[in-house]
Amino acid sequence: MPDNSNSNDGTKKPDLPPGLQSSSGENGSEDDSGGDDTKKPAGPPGAKKPSGPPSSSSGESETQNAKKPAMPPGFSGDGGPGADDGTLSRSDFQSDQDVRWCPGCGDYAILSTVQRLLPDLGVPKENFVFISGIGCSGRFPYYMDTYGMHSIHGRPPAIATGLKTSRPELDVWIVTGDGDALSIGGNHLIHVLRRNVDMQMLLFNNEIYGLTKGQYSPTSEQGKVTKSTPHGSLDRPFNPAAVALGADGAFVARSMDRDTQHMKRMMRRAHEHEGASFLEIYQNCHIFNDGAFAEFTDKDTQPERALFLEDGEPMTFDEGKKGLRLDGLSLETIDLENGRWSEDDCAVHEESNREKAHLLARIFGGSELPRPFGVIYREERPCYEDLVTEQLEAVTEERGEGDLEALLHDADTWTIG
Amino acid sequence: MPQIDTPTQTIPDATVLFAGDSGDGMQLTGSQFTLAAAYAQNDLSTLPDFPAEIRAPAGTTYGVSAFQLHFGSVDVRTPGDDADLLVAMNPAAVEVHLDRVRRGGHVLINTDAFTERSFDLADLDADPREDGTLDDYDVIEVPLTTLTREALAEFDLDKAAKGRCKNMFALGLTLWRYARPVEPAIEWLSEKFADQPEIRKANVRALKKGLHYGETTEQFAARYEVEPASLDEGTYRAIRGAEALALGLITASRKSGLQLFYGSYPITPASDILHELSKHKNFDVATFQAEDEIAAAGSALGASFGGNLGVCATSGPGIALKTETIGLAVMTELPMVIVNMQRGGPSTGLPTKPEQGDLMQALYGRNGDAPLPVVAAASPGDCFRAAYDASRIATKYMTPVIVLADNYLSSGSEPWKIPDLDELPPFEVDFAEEPNHQNGEAAFLPYLRDDDGTRPWAKPGTLDLEHRVGGLEKEYGTGDVSYDPDNHQRMTRVRADKIDSVRQEIPPTEIYGADEGELLVVSWGSTRGAVRTAVDRARKDGLAVGSAHLRHLHPLPADLEGALDRFDRYLVPEMNDGQLVRVLRAEYLRDFQPLGKVQGQPFTANEIQGGIEETLASA
Numbered sequence A: 001m002p003d004n005s006n007s008n009d010g011t012k013k014p015d016l017p018p019g020l021q022s023s024s025g026e027n028g029s030e031d032d033s034g035g036d037d038t039k040k041p042a043g044p045p046g047a048k049k050p051s052g053p054p055s056s057s058s059g060e061s062e063t064q065n066a067k068k069p070a071m072p073p074g075f076s077g078d079g080g081p082g083a084d085d086g087t088l089s090r091s092d093f094q095s096d097q098d099v100r101w102c103p104g105c106g107d108y109a110i111l112s113t114v115q116r117l118l119p120d121l122g123v124p125k126e127n128f129v130f131i132s133g134i135g136c137s138g139r140f141p142y143y144m145d146t147y148g149m150h151s152i153h154g155r156p157p158a159i160a161t162g163l164k165t166s167r168p169e170l171d172v173w174i175v176t177g178d179g180d181a182l183s184i185g186g187n188h189l190i191h192v193l194r195r196n197v198d199m200q201m202l203l204f205n206n207e208i209y210g211l212t213k214g215q216y217s218p219t220s221e222q223g224k225v226t227k228s229t230p231h232g233s234l235d236r237p238f239n240p241a242a243v244a245l246g247a248d249g250a251f252v253a254r255s256m257d258r259d260t261q262h263m264k265r266m267m268r269r270a271h272e273h274e275g276a277s278f279l280e281i282y283q284n285c286h287i288f289n290d291g292a293f294a295e296f297t298d299k300d301t302q303p304e305r306a307l308f309l310e311d312g313e314p315m316t317f318d319e320g321k322k323g324l325r326l327d328g329l330s331l332e333t334i335d336l337e338n339g340r341w342s343e344d345d346c347a348v349h350e351e352s353n354r355e356k357a358h359l360l361a362r363i364f365g366g367s368e369l370p371r372p373f374g375v376i377y378r379e380e381r382p383c384y385e386d387l388v389t390e391q392l393e394a395v396t397e398e399r400g401e402g403d404l405e406a407l408l409h410d411a412d413t414w415t416i417g
Numbered sequence B: 001m002p003q004i005d006t007p008t009q010t011i012p013d014a015t016v017l018f019a020g021d022s023g024d025g026m027q028l029t030g031s032q033f034t035l036a037a038a039y040a041q042n043d044l045s046t047l048p049d050f051p052a053e054i055r056a057p058a059g060t061t062y063g064v065s066a067f068q069l070h071f072g073s074v075d076v077r078t079p080g081d082d083a084d085l086l087v088a089m090n091p092a093a094v095e096v097h098l099d100r101v102r103r104g105g106h107v108l109i110n111t112d113a114f115t116e117r118s119f120d121l122a123d124l125d126a127d128p129r130e131d132g133t134l135d136d137y138d139v140i141e142v143p144l145t146t147l148t149r150e151a152l153a154e155f156d157l158d159k160a161a162k163g164r165c166k167n168m169f170a171l172g173l174t175l176w177r178y179a180r181p182v183e184p185a186i187e188w189l190s191e192k193f194a195d196q197p198e199i200r201k202a203n204v205r206a207l208k209k210g211l212h213y214g215e216t217t218e219q220f221a222a223r224y225e226v227e228p229a230s231l232d233e234g235t236y237r238a239i240r241g242a243e244a245l246a247l248g249l250i251t252a253s254r255k256s257g258l259q260l261f262y263g264s265y266p267i268t269p270a271s272d273i274l275h276e277l278s279k280h281k282n283f284d285v286a287t288f289q290a291e292d293e294i295a296a297a298g299s300a301l302g303a304s305f306g307g308n309l310g311v312c313a314t315s316g317p318g319i320a321l322k323t324e325t326i327g328l329a330v331m332t333e334l335p336m337v338i339v340n341m342q343r344g345g346p347s348t349g350l351p352t353k354p355e356q357g358d359l360m361q362a363l364y365g366r367n368g369d370a371p372l373p374v375v376a377a378a379s380p381g382d383c384f385r386a387a388y389d390a391s392r393i394a395t396k397y398m399t400p401v402i403v404l405a406d407n408y409l410s411s412g413s414e415p416w417k418i419p420d421l422d423e424l425p426p427f428e429v430d431f432a433e434e435p436n437h438q439n440g441e442a443a444f445l446p447y448l449r450d451d452d453g454t455r456p457w458a459k460p461g462t463l464d465l466e467h468r469v470g471g472l473e474k475e476y477g478t479g480d481v482s483y484d485p486d487n488h489q490r491m492t493r494v495r496a497d498k499i500d501s502v503r504q505e506i507p508p509t510e511i512y513g514a515d516e517g518e519l520l521v522v523s524w525g526s527t528r529g530a531v532r533t534a535v536d537r538a539r540k541d542g543l544a545v546g547s548a549h550l551r552h553l554h555p556l557p558a559d560l561e562g563a564l565d566r567f568d569r570y571l572v573p574e575m576n577d578g579q580l581v582r583v584l585r586a587e588y589l590r591d592f593q594p595l596g597k598v599q600g601q602p603f604t605a606n607e608i609q610g611g612i613e614e615t616l617a618s619a
C-alpha cells in the first residue's frame, strides 16, 4: 500500500476505530475472526519485554493464553507452550510487540496461523526470516519473534532474493499485500517467481489500500467507490493467481483468512515446495473493505461459491452436489443431483497441469463458477539460489579457488627497482 | 623498398589521439597502444571517448569514437591537454577532434576515406585538406585502406574483412613512430583470434605492414622515443578504473572473509564492473543481474542483512532509483556499498561522458536526515583503494557508503602499482554471537551501540539473536518501532554522529605543491591529475599555490580547516556547475571560488591553470 506509514499505526488516529488507538485490553471482543489472540496483555503502551530463551517466553505466553477469550474454530491445537526438550511452540514465535492491526482484521488470523505452523516445520527457529513491504501486512515481522525486516514498498522480493541467494540455508518468507506486490512491487513479484527463488510469499489480498485509509487497489473490482474514486474506479483489476501463473510461478495457491485450517495447510504446502511459493490469502479488511470476500467465506454462500481443490480429486463443491466439468477448453458447472452427471464427469484436479491451472486461475471477477481455493498449480524446477551456488562451485572446481595475488597480477606487469 | 633512416628524437611525453567511426576499432587500437606504452614502462593516462550509440551511421560526426592517450617518462597525470598526433580514420574524425590537436601537431589521415560522400556524411562543405582547415597542422596522408588491402592480397578474406584490418595498420604505424614495442599487440591478437587463424594472421600482417610502412616511408621527419618513467619501486600493470574497482571489492571480500554479493542492473558506464566481477566467481563472488535498479540495491541490502558484503554499482539515474533502498540501509544500519560511475546528467544526460554532477545527490539525495559516508576515487588505479576503504567503513560503521567515480576513471587507464596485500588496512568483521544485554534475562538489543556508535551485526541463523529491523524509526537501544518525538530527535543525531566518527578513518590531508600561500585548490575525484599538473605550472610561474584533493567528501577530513588557514584564497574546480564549492562554503564559511566545467570532458591542466591565474589576478 502507498507509503503512508509514518502517519499510521500511531496512537493519534481520530478516524480509525478506537481499538487501533489503544494498547491491549480494549480491542478483542468484537473481533469476529478471532484473531486478537496474539495480543499480549500486560504492560502500558510501549512497554517492551526483551526476547528471552524459549522457556521463559513460553511461560509468559501460557499466562497470556489463559486470559484469552475462547478461541475461534481452528485455533486450538498446536499452540501450547514449548516443552523443555527444545521443541518449539507457537509462543516461541510471538514477539514482545503489541499487535496493532484493527480489531476484526483478517491479519490476526494469518499471524496466528503462521505462529502455529512454524513449530511444526522442523526448521531451527533462528533460520526463519520474514521480510515484508509497506502496508498493513508490512507490520507482520514485528510481531514474529524471528529474524525479520520491514522493508520498503514493493521490494521484499528483491531483498529476499539477495538474502536467500547468499544464505540458501535460511527459511525466507515474504509477507506482502495487494498494493505492495501487485502495484508498486509488480516488477519484483514477476521476477522472483520466474527465477524461482525458494521462499514463501504470503500475499494478503484485501482488495483495498488500508494503511492509507481506503483507496482502491489493483485488485479492487472495477467501479469500486473509494476515497480516491468517488465516481467509481475505472481500472480492470489484477487477477493475482493469473499474474503468478503468467510469470511462470512454480507454486500458486489460494486460501482465506477465515479458514485457518485450510490456510495452515496451504502454508505448509507452500513451505514444502522447493522454489518460489505464491500463496494468495483473501484477507478481510474490516475497516475499509469489510466483507469483500464474504461470498466465499460466509457459511451461507461458501458452499456454492467456493471450491476446495484436492490433487487427484474430482472438482466438486456445494457438499458434492455440484461439480466442474471440462467442456472442450472451458469449465462449466454441472449438477450432480439431477441424474445427468456424476462425479465421474467432473474434471479431476491435477496440480501439475498447467493448462488446467490457467482455467482455474481465470475463474475470477464476475465469473459464475465457484472460486477455487487450494493449490492451483505446482511444478518442480530448480531453485535460483541452488543454480547460483552450483555455478559458483563449478567455476571454483574448474579453476580452483581464486588466488588473489595471482588475480592482481593477471595482466602484463613490469617491475621497477 | 629501402629502409629510411628517420632520425629519432627523445621526448619527455606525447599525446596521441585515435579517432574514427565506431566500427573502425578505435577503442581497441587505443588500448593496444596503451599496452605497448605500459610495456615500455611509460607513465600514462588514457581517455576513451565514445558515442552513446552502439553503431551510429558510418561517417557521421556523432558516430565518431576516439581514444586519447598521454604517455611519458615524466609524471603523467592527465590524458594530455593537446594531442601531438591525431590519427583520423575519416573526415568526421577530423571535424570533431581537430581542436584537441596542438597547433603544429600532426594529423595522420586515411586518404581512402576522404571522398565526396564522406564529406557529405560528415556535413562538410569541402575537403578539409583543401579549405584551409588543416593549414596549421602537419598533415600525413596515408591510404590506410588501400595499403591494408594490398598487404592482405593473398588472404582468403573478403574485401570488407580485409578493410577492417586497417586499424592494425594504423596501430603498427603509430607504434613505429613512437618506437613502442609491437609484441604486446601481436600476443593479444594471437589470443583474441586463436580460433580464427585467417583473421589472426591478417591482423598481425596488417600490424607489421604498418610498422614497415613507417620504416620505408619518407613522410615522417622524425620518430620519437619516450624513455621509461621513473615510477616508485614496485610491480606495475596498466589498469582501468572499472577493473581496479572490481579488484578492490574482491580484495575487501577476501580480507574480511565476507562473501561478495554484487547486485546490478546494466547501465553505462557501470556495467564494466559487473562484467569484471562476473569473471571471478571462483573468488566466491556472487553476481546478480537484477530486474531493475531498485532490485539491484534491494538484493545487495538483503545479502548484507544476511551477513555478506552487499554491493551495487550504477550511474546517476540508477542512484535515483536506489535512493529509497539506500535510505532503508541508513535506517536499518546495515552495511552496503553503492558505486556511482557518474556520467553527464540530469536525466539520461550524456551516458558515455564523464561528469561530477552527482555529489549533492550522494551527500543529500535521500528523504529525511540520512547522512552516509561518501568516498571518491581520484584516478583509475585509486578505484581499488576507494572500493576497499568503502567496504571496510561500511561494515565497521554499519552504514551504506557511496563511492563516487566517473566515466573517465572507469574506462581510463594508468599504470597501477600492485599493492602489497599485507600493507592494506586490516579488515576484520565481528558478528554478534550472543545476547548483549541483561534485563532480568539475557536479551539481544539490535540497536545497542559500541564506542563508535555502531550497532551490532547479527546474522540470521544465529541462535537467540532473533530481531527485526525496518524502515520505521527505531527506539534507541532496543530497536523497537518508536514514534516518540524525543527518540526521533535523538536517533537522528545518533545516526549523524556515527557517520561523523568515520572521520577517524581519514588519513591526514596531503597538501600538494605549496604548503601555504596565496591559493589552495580544493578538488575531488578524477580532477586530481589535471589539478596537480596545473599547480606545478603555477608554481613554476612563481605562484604560491597548493592543492588539497579530497578522497572523503563526507565526513570531511578534520585537518582540512587547518590547511585552509594557511592559504588566502580557495579555488574549487569541478566537472559540474558548483557542488563541492557550496558544501565547503557552508561548512567553513569562507570564500571558495567555483571553477566549473560541464562539457562531458575532463578538465585539462590548462583550464585549471587558467582558473588559478584568474582567481589570483582578481585578488
Ligand code: SF4
Residues within 6 Å of the ligand: A100, A101, A102, A104, A105, A106, A107, A136, A206, A210, A211, A284, A285, A286, A287, A288
Ligand atoms: S487491513 Fe484493514 S482492518 Fe486490517 S489493519 Fe489494515 S486497515 Fe485495519
